[in-house]
Amino acid sequence: MTTGGLREGRRPRALSPLREHLRDTFWFAPAATMVLVFVVWTGASSLDTRIVETLQEAGEYDAIRDLVGIAEDARTVANTISSAMMTFIGVVFSISLVAVQMASGQFTPRVVRFYVRSRITKATFAVFLSTFLLSLLVLTSATVETDPRRVTTVPLVQSLLMIVMLGLSLVLFVMYVNATLRLMRVSHVIDRITAESFRMVALMPTAGASAAEQELGPVTAWVAHRGRAGVLRDVNISRLVKAARQRGVVLRLVPRIGDFVVPGTPLLAVHGGPAPSVRSLSYTVSVGVERTFHQDFAFGLRQLADIGLRALSPGVNDPTTAVQAVDRIVQFLATLARRPLHASLHRDRQRAVRLVQPVPSWSELVDLGFAEIRGAGIGSPQVTRRLVAALDDLLLVAPEERRPPLERHRELLAEAVRQAVPAAADRDFALRPDRQGIG
Incomplete structure (x- = not known):
């Protein structure tokens, strides 16, 4: 079975382009919430009207006078809430801009997606705007009539709904500030x-596929990319397996997830027969402007390496953050040290391989995790000591056939330190393994 971490026969769900587009926008959640609040307010307004009509039919005019008094208080509260909500919205928007600027400047521009797709941020904006809208609607419903026989409606239920929305806004504001402060701390971003x-x-299903690729035979057809240029974010595995099964062929994805694809370049190699029809291959590829974690083995490692590089830049000069990034790089690589890599095999119900999806090899992952940080951190003993300890730890957990890339990086690190540090004592200190860098 090639589906690691999944139940038998289950495959990762394909990205929904519409869902991903909505998650990358800020307008949808507030707009949908405000429409929902307007619908609820309409129902509450009808209920308020029904309450007044019932009291008038029963001759309970004193109760109506009491409700009119409550409506006057509700009008005052609604005025206060409408003004306060605009202030709160401005504060939330300002905090978001500052957080995004700090994250982009101190960590890496790739982590901005966490803020853009943050559910708590969108929920806070949505509830604040909805509370503001509801307060305006309550103001329009507030009655100025004092004669209980001529009163048509009193915003009683609407006022209760407004108070509930106000309470929810306060709770979400506290949660939003807490979540934003966490995302402004590099340790939480790395985690x-x-x-x-x-x-x-x-x-993501993975399996060693070198033998399977040798059995595929020669390429009998090519399928070119027909969509827009962009980053390959996702492929619909189920549709591709179905299309290959119908033709009795094996499809091999040429670019890896995360590669930039251009219209007209090869997208799929077909083995064993003619290419599937254009219709059967429609909506099988998702292309966007940036990479996502979905099906992308190396994207998290890329971000960790970027954070380490940014921390080691002369403008930041923060080797401790680089050490934190290396900690997680070691954790990631140690988890994959014994996991079959090279390609993912996807089978149909008859257990025949129908789709071969390339993934980064072990050597490529090691290079991605260490090459750039190793080059930028030569002048920092804290970083070099942590890198030596990291490579030593991975050499202990990696199988024999996966040790050469680690040994190569250790030798390159030692050679670079020997060339950059003239004093022998300093070289020995810089190459002494230390999991805290300089504890």
Whole structure:
């Protein structure tokens, strides 16, 4: 079975282009919530009207006078809430801009997606705007009539709904500030990236496929990319397996997830027969402007390496952050050290291979995790000591056939330190393994 971390026969779900587009926008959640609040307000307004009509039919005019008094208080509260909500919205928007600017400047532009797709941020904006809208609607419903026989409606239920929305806004504001402050701390950002990466690894089927690729035979047809240029974010595995089964062929994805694809370049190699029809291959590829964690083995490692590089830049000069990034790189690579890599095999119900999906090899993952940080951190003993310890730890957990890339990086690190550090004592200190860098 090639589906690591999944139940038998289950495959990762394909990305929904519409869902991904909506998650990358800020307008949908507030707009949908405001429409929902307007619908609820309409029902509450009808209920308020029904309450007044019932009291008038029963001759309970004193109760109506009391409700009119309550309506006057509700009008005052609605005025206050409408003004306060605009202030709150401005504060939330300002905090978001500052957080995004800090994350992009101090960590990496790739982590901005966490803020853009943050559910708590969108929920806070949505509820604040909906509370503001509801307060305006309550103001329009507030009665100025004092004669209980001529009163048509009193915003009683509407006022209660407004108070509930106000309470929810306050709770969400506290949660939003807490979540934003967490995402402004590099340790939480690194932990979030690592968690996303492991979630993707658990869902992505992998298997050693070198023997299977040799059995595919020659390429009998090519399928070119027909969509727009962009980053290959996802392929619909189920549709591709179905299309290959109908033709009795095996499809091999040429670019890897995360590669930039251009119209007219090869997208699929066909083995064993003619290419599937254009219709059967429609909506099988998702292309976007940036990479996502979905099906992308190396994206989390890329972000961790970017954070380490940014921390080691002369403008930041923060080797401790680089060490934190290396900690998670080691965790990620140690998890994959004994996992079959090279390609993912996807089979149909008859257990025949129908789709071969390339993934980064072990050597490529090691290079991605260490090459750039190793080059940028030569002048920092804290980083070099952590890198030596990291490579030593991975050499202990990696099988024999996966040790050469690690040994190569260790030798290159030692050679670079020997060339950059003239004093022998300093060289020995810089190459002494230390999991905390300089504890």
